[in-house]
Amino acid sequence: MALAIKVNGTIQSVDVDNDAPLLWVLRDALGLAGTKFGCGVAQCGACTVFVDGKPMRSCTLPISALGTREVTTIEGVSGREAEAVQQAWIARDVPQCGYCQSGQVMSAVALLKQVKKPSDRDIDLAMNGNVCRCATYVRIRAAIHDAARALEG
Amino acid sequence: MTTHDVALSRRAMLKGAAGLVIGLYLPEKARAQSGAAHAFRRAAGGADFAPNAFIRIGADDTVTVLIKHIEFGQGPFTGLATLVAEELDADWSKVRAEHAPSNTDFYKNLAFGVQGTGGSTAIANSYDQMRKAGATARAMLVAAAAQSWGVPAREITVERGVLRHTGTGREGRFGQFAEAAARQPVPSDPPLKDPSVFRLIGRDDGSVKKLDSAAKSNGTAQFTIDMSEPGMLTVVVAHPPRFGARVASFDASAARAVQGVVDVKQVPTGVAVYANGTWPAIKGREQLRISWDESAAEKRSSDQLIEEYRALARRPGRIAGAHGDAITTLARAERTIEAEYVFPYLAHAPMEPLDGFLRWDGQRAHARFGSQLQTLDHQAIATVLGLKPEQVELETMLAGGSFGRRAQQTSHLAAELAEVAKAIGPGRPVKLVWTREDDIRGGYYRPLIVHRMRGGLRDGKIVAWTDTVVSQSILKGSPFEAVMAKGGIDATSVEGAKEIPYDIADFRCDLHTTDVGVPVLWWRSVGHTHTGYAVECFVDELLQATGQDPVAGRLAMMGKAPREAGVLRAVAELAQWSGPGPVNGRARGVAVVKSFDSYVAQIAEVSAGDDGPRVHKVWCAVDCGVPVNPDVIRAQMEGGIGFGVGAALYGEVALDEGRPVPANFDTYRVLRIHEMPQVEVRVVNSTEKPTGVGEPGVPPIGPAVANAMARLGLGRPRRLPLVRAVA
Ligand code: FES
Ligand code: FES
Numbered sequence: 001m002a003l004a005i006k007v008n009g010t011i012q013s014v015d016v017d018n019d020a021p022l023l024w025v026l027r028d029a030l031g032l033a034g035t036k037f038g039c040g041v042a043q044c045g046a047c048t049v050f051v052d053g054k055p056m057r058s059c060t061l062p063i064s065a066l067g068t069r070e071v072t073t074i075e076g077v078s079g080r081e082a083e084a085v086q087q088a089w090i091a092r093d094v095p096q097c098g099y100c101q102s103g104q105v106m107s108a109v110a111l112l113k114q115v116k117k118p119s120d121r122d123i124d125l126a127m128n129g130n131v132c133r134c135a136t137y138v139r140i141r142a143a144i145h146d147a148a149r150a151l152e153g
Numbered sequence: 154m155t156t157h158d159v160a161l162s163r164r165a166m167l168k169g170a171a172g173l174v175i176g177l178y179l180p181e182k183a184r185a186q187s188g189a190a191h192a193f194r195r196a197a198g199g200a201d202f203a204p205n206a207f208i209r210i211g212a213d214d215t216v217t218v219l220i221k222h223i224e225f226g227q228g229p230f231t232g233l234a235t236l237v238a239e240e241l242d243a244d245w246s247k248v249r250a251e252h253a254p255s256n257t258d259f260y261k262n263l264a265f266g267v268q269g270t271g272g273s274t275a276i277a278n279s280y281d282q283m284r285k286a287g288a289t290a291r292a293m294l295v296a297a298a299a300q301s302w303g304v305p306a307r308e309i310t311v312e313r314g315v316l317r318h319t320g321t322g323r324e325g326r327f328g329q330f331a332e333a334a335a336r337q338p339v340p341s342d343p344p345l346k347d348p349s350v351f352r353l354i355g356r357d358d359g360s361v362k363k364l365d366s367a368a369k370s371n372g373t374a375q376f377t378i379d380m381s382e383p384g385m386l387t388v389v390v391a392h393p394p395r396f397g398a399r400v401a402s403f404d405a406s407a408a409r410a411v412q413g414v415v416d417v418k419q420v421p422t423g424v425a426v427y428a429n430g431t432w433p434a435i436k437g438r439e440q441l442r443i444s445w446d447e448s449a450a451e452k453r454s455s456d457q458l459i460e461e462y463r464a465l466a467r468r469p470g471r472i473a474g475a476h477g478d479a480i481t482t483l484a485r486a487e488r489t490i491e492a493e494y495v496f497p498y499l500a501h502a503p504m505e506p507l508d509g510f511l512r513w514d515g516q517r518a519h520a521r522f523g524s525q526l527q528t529l530d531h532q533a534i535a536t537v538l539g540l541k542p543e544q545v546e547l548e549t550m551l552a553g554g555s556f557g558r559r560a561q562q563t564s565h566l567a568a569e570l571a572e573v574a575k576a577i578g579p580g581r582p583v584k585l586v587w588t589r590e591d592d593i594r595g596g597y598y599r600p601l602i603v604h605r606m607r608g609g610l611r612d613g614k615i616v617a618w619t620d621t622v623v624s625q626s627i628l629k630g631s632p633f634e635a636v637m638a639k640g641g642i643d644a645t646s647v648e649g650a651k652e653i654p655y656d657i658a659d660f661r662c663d664l665h666t667t668d669v670g671v672p673v674l675w676w677r678s679v680g681h682t683h684t685g686y687a688v689e690c691f692v693d694e695l696l697q698a699t700g701q702d703p704v705a706g707r708l709a710m711m712g713k714a715p716r717e718a719g720v721l722r723a724v725a726e727l728a729q730w731s732g733p734g735p736v737n738g739r740a741r742g743v744a745v746v747k748s749f750d751s752y753v754a755q756i757a758e759v760s761a762g763d764d765g766p767r768v769h770k771v772w773c774a775v776d777c778g779v780p781v782n783p784d785v786i787r788a789q790m791e792g793g794i795g796f797g798v799g800a801a802l803y804g805e806v807a808l809d810e811g812r813p814v815p816a817n818f819d820t821y822r823v824l825r826i827h828e829m830p831q832v833e834v835r836v837v838n839s840t841e842k843p844t845g846v847g848e849p850g851v852p853p854i855g856p857a858v859a860n861a862m863a864r865l866g867l868g869r870p871r872r873l874p875l876v877r878a879v880a
Contacts, residue, residue: 016430016432017412017413017432017433017436019436020432021432024430024431024432027379027431028381028387028430028431028432029430031381033372033375033378033379033381034371034372034373035372036376036378036504036505036553037378037431037506038504038505038506038589038818039589039817039818040435040588040589040817041589041817041818041819043817043818043819044504044589044818046504073372074371074372075372086367086370086371089366089370090362090366090367090370093362093363093366093784093785093788094366094370095226095363095365095366095369095370096226096227096228096554096788096792097225097226097369097503097504097505097551097552097553097554098226098365098368098369098370098374098551098553099376099503099504099505099552099553099554100504100553101369101370102372105370105371105372123826124826124827127826128825128826128827130826131504131818131823131825132504132795132826133502133503133504133554133556133796133823134226134504134554134792134795134796135791135792135793135794135795135796135798135799135824135829136788136791136792136795137795137824137825137826137829138791138795138829138831138832139788139791140826141826141829
């Protein structure tokens with residue numbers, strides 16, 4: 001089925017099955033491989049993207065359910081929060097294997113857009129859907145606090 | 154695999170690879186004649202100056218270090234590049250790292266004799282080698298500058314990628330001399346720096362940043378699963394529901410009807426579905442109707458295996474380590490204490506499930522994936538495709554974690570990758586993808602293990618100790634078996650149990666090796682995953698029974714274990730230890746484990762939560778010799794602790810009549826951010842040779858948490874995972 005979807009500000013036409021999850025449309029049809037596959041059942045957060053600005057697990061979102069909503073991936077994420085988060089991630093050397101980090105960054109950016117100065121509990125709530133098997137959690141938490149401080153100043 | 158056996162395994166592997174052992178610094182002519190010339194040219198990659206197989210320096214001053222170890226999070230890109238940059242006196246901001254190609258001659262792990270990563274050996278085996286590589290390049294750059302300036306080489310200094318001659322005031326960058334340096338003779342034994350003048354090694358002011366953080370924070374880092382090329386087919390394989398089952402027959406008509414499915418083939422490991430894209434491949438696989446021949450399959454449940462193992466543990470096994478006469482002393486003790494510890498099968502569950510890419514035209518094959526034992530994987534691909542090794546090129550990719558999962562003595566992934574390529578025929582590039590269900594249910598687990606411990610007490614002291622271990626052998630049937638599984642004892646089953654750091658006069662550790670049809674594999678810290686737990690929980694119980702403090706009591710028995718004692722003292726100081734508690738509902742547990750020649754002690758502060766123990770904070774002291782990059786060491790301790798807490802609290806692959814029960818992260822529970830303790834790490838100063846940190850952070854955390862639980866009055870947990878113990 002041919003569909004038009006808006007990804008990172010551009011309308012793209014793709015020819016995929018109705019039930020194809022957004023994750024595989026992004027990765028296989030559009031070549032946007034920054035969004036990762038980790039479980040396919042909305043349990044790990046590796047596939048997190050924004051749909052109309054809200055974080056969603058793309059592995060369980062059928063493309064037919066997307067409609068006209070706009071998708072933002074790690075390749076297209078921008079703005080003050082995104083810059084602050086990515087800078088904090090690099091400054092703290094957060095990533096180990098790195099595989100989960102696109103999803104972590106997307107969830108962290110979404111959190112900071114919502115909550116300017118997140119508490120540890122806010123971080124727990126926003127980030128506990130994102131698994132990191134390397135357990136970089138200590139640094140993820142610290143980097144989110146760093147980013148919040150940088151956005152204040 | 155473990156470093157204590159590396160000398161042995163190396164000898165054995167060299168036997169297998171006779172004639173391949175070529176010196177590191179080949180003169181140009183020998184280079185061209187050797188079978189490795191192709192790889193070397195690739196490694197040189199058109200750089201102006203490639204003094205050896207590890208370094209390329211371009212006219213733009215970029216120093217690229219080729220890393221022989223796979224990077225999946227433990228930091229070899231940064232660590233090995235630091236070693237080179239130190240001796241080269243390079244400017245860190247100009248240093249890059251990339252994977253070396255598969256080539257045993259140049260890139261073998263000096264601890265194994267084959268190219269591969271494991272046993273936390275990356276820094277240890279590369280320390281001298283990479284420093285020498287850097288010093289060689291530096292000497293050649295200096296010689297080139299000396300020639301060009303007409304001054305003596307010894308008067309030239311090098312600092313941050315700049316060569317200087319003070320007398321004449323001349324200076325130049327690496328890039329300017331790269332081409333001329335390439336024409337200089339290769340020095341045979343360039344001097345290495347004295348550690349007192351290190352500028353990069355051990356630096357802890359935040360200036361030696363990791364080389365791969367940016368690409369891993371913005372989605373541009375490329376993993377195997379991200380590979381794509383025109384005409385490529387994505388392949389998933391339906392594996393049997395029980396280990397050891399085979400395809401009897403299958404009906405693929407419904408699978409073939411799925412839009413995007415291109416073909417379906419039987420392969421030795423199951424039934425492969427080829428599609429244009431991952432989704433149709435997964436959907437197609439769901440439509441397969443397969444009947445399995447389970448006549449040779451393993452059908453026992455975990456509970457049944459545990460009962461069998463417990464029965465075995467009541468009989469003495471083969472002796473792995475002994476001194477004195479533990480049996481007699483036990484019989485004469487004032488008091489004996491007995492404990493059994495039961496450990497489940499564990500999946501590694503790396504964040505990126507297994508995958509691989511392969512292009513093959515019938516004559517040459519090019520594979521790209523996160524290979525952890527390149528020499529073996531390379532050979533496996535050649536064998537399946539009927540090619541000579543030189544017709545196969547293997548490129549190592551960044552991988553989303555491993556924790557041991559990618560170090561396959563059987564090369565089962567490489568073989569399956571080659572089999573799916575072979576089944577569809579030449580000219581069709583394939584990308585093999587395992588889903589999370591394939592990963593969790595796919596075997597190659599940390600074995601299921603039982604330890605039966607007995608301790609004898611007299612006059613308030615521990616006088617006898619026995620430990621009977623029951624486990625499958627990880628090494629059985631592998632190329633490493635001959636050397637690491639001597640006399641019926643697989644060293645990886647008893648490492649950390651056959652010798653303990655405590656002075657106990659009468660000691661015995663024995664082993665029963667079982668035969669179960671579940672494939673097993675090393676899992677981050679291998680034998681120490683269970684021996685660390687059994688030994689550290691049991692000693693804690695015996696110390697409590699004799700009224701001794703967990704820290705002081707251990708120290709009193711550590712007369713012959715100064716480095717263990719050193720980290721234990723350091724962690725006690727860091728945590729301001731004043732006894733196990735509990736205080737305000739929180740108790741503290743201690744454990745110290747030496748693994749892979751590194752020493753780690755941890756103290757965990759734990760309370761009883763509604764759904765199991767809650768680990769609030771962990772203090773950690775590590776002695777890994779010269780700390781090459783203190784921040785990477787801290788990161789590995791943090792990560793190792795998180796990985797270990799998750800496994801200790803929740804990790805279990807139960808078998809139900811042979812079938813793995815969990816399938817995905819909903820049923821195979823892993824640690825999440827709200828369950829992660831705070832971590833404080835002290836890296837102990839040391840001038841000993843550097844040793845690894847990828848694994849040693851893991852073993853102490855399980856027993857530290859369990860020991861705290863005991864002090865909370867939750868009992869001494871005998872069966873892992875711990876949430877089961879509380880529930
Ligand atoms: S891949 Fe979507 S949540 Fe795991
Ligand atoms: S960095 Fe490896 S899974 Fe998160």
